[in-house]
Amino acid sequence: MPENHLNNGNPNYKKLNDLYSIQMAKGQLYETIITTKNVNGFEKNLGNLKESDNLKSDDNDTNGSVNAAPIGVLCKNSKQIVLYLYEGTHTVNNIHHHDYFIVNITQNPIIFTKSTLEDLSDEYFEYYHEIPFLKDADAFFVCQVNKIKEITKNNDLGSSKMSIVTADVEEVVQLNSHAIPLNRGIYAVIESLIHYTRIELADNETRTSYWARINEMNRVVKKVGSLQEKEALEEIIKEIKENFKDLN
Ligand SMILES: Cc1cc2nc3c(=O)[nH]c(=O)nc-3n(C[C@H](O)[C@H](O)[C@H](O)COP(=O)(O)O)c2cc1C
Structure with missing residues (x-):
């Protein structure tokens, strides 16, 4: 993980041990906002994603913009999560190309809505170890992709391709002592x-x-x-x- 230059020493940040310290429980699914760096060639605000010819999987391969999307996070154990990501979203493409992403814990209805209906503007974001997170989050954790399995799933919408992403939780940071992960x-x-x-x-x-x-x-x-x-x-x-x- 790159060094964190921006937020070192911020007194409001409290590092916690693991997912259980933010009230997550093994086997439970939580609604979160995942923030990622956009990959070169995946421009925001385009109806269809367009992949450039020279995609590389290193971390310099970002176009400088960032992305936030509501995503369900399964707590596999105190230090691992699993995501089920549908094909065609910025989030799945970014996670396929960058090793790190951040899971934000929030119950803010406007953030859930705006990040679903449109793109969040830059002022919503800050950086931790150069990875974007939401300033308004109650807590967040930094994840490193461990493995990605691609499957085809049959559901109400017919058959869709999905990536099952298993990720290791590297750091858990609390911004608000009342942080509670959202479960439906x-x-x-x-x-x-x-x-x-x-x-x-x-x-x-x-x-x-x-x-x-x-x-x-x-x-x-x-x-x-x-x-x-x-x-x-x-x-x-x-x-x-x-x-x-x-x-x-
Ligand atoms: C509460 C909520 C949970 C969601 N969970 C998932 C999920 O687990 N996997 C997924 O692929 N999409 C999920 N979605 C849909 C994505 O958020 C949606 O497709 C979004 O537009 C993707 O944005 P992006 O292209 O910026 O990544 C969820 C949406 C909501 C509102």
Whole structure:
């Protein structure tokens, strides 16, 4: 990793041991923002990525611009993560060409939205060991790519190529002592409970639509939730099935 020139000595930065020190748990999936350096030839703001002829995989091969995108991060253990990246994004191309990237922990809805709908402007970024991160992050960690496996996955969108990236966590930095990684599980439980409390009052058609939403929340919890969140959804569903025999 290149030396860090910019942020040495910043009193707000606290180095932590590993992913467990920012409340990540083994086997759980978190929604994060990944920041990367753009690769030469992958210009931002183009509908289709255009690869230049002379791509090299060394770290000088950057066009100076940076990228941020919301990405799910699976905590494999205290020092390793796994990403499932769809083909065609800046993030996957940048990670294929540069060894290092940063995972930012934030719950800022504007950052999630802006980085999905458009490109974040330069003022959102700072650098740690010359790798971009988000100034507004509550915590971030520096990752080094360990291996990349390419697969074809069949899902709702048909068949798509994906890269499964395993990366080693080199450094974990806390910027805000209340940093909590975002996991969709608890929101799915709360949404389900809200639907549950309304189901009794609803007419048949509305009840069926609440039931469909609860089933969707159950799908989310099965994919990303903790054991407790899975248990919560099971209880909600059991209760509804007992009380409303017409729903299945
Ligand atoms: C909350 C959230 C999580 C996402 N997780 C992933 C993911 O795990 N893998 C992926 O390939 N895309 C994921 N996406 C979609 C990418 O963020 C999206 O394709 C983005 O436009 C890629 O930006 P980029 O081209 O700047 O890399 C996610 C989007 C959101 C909103």
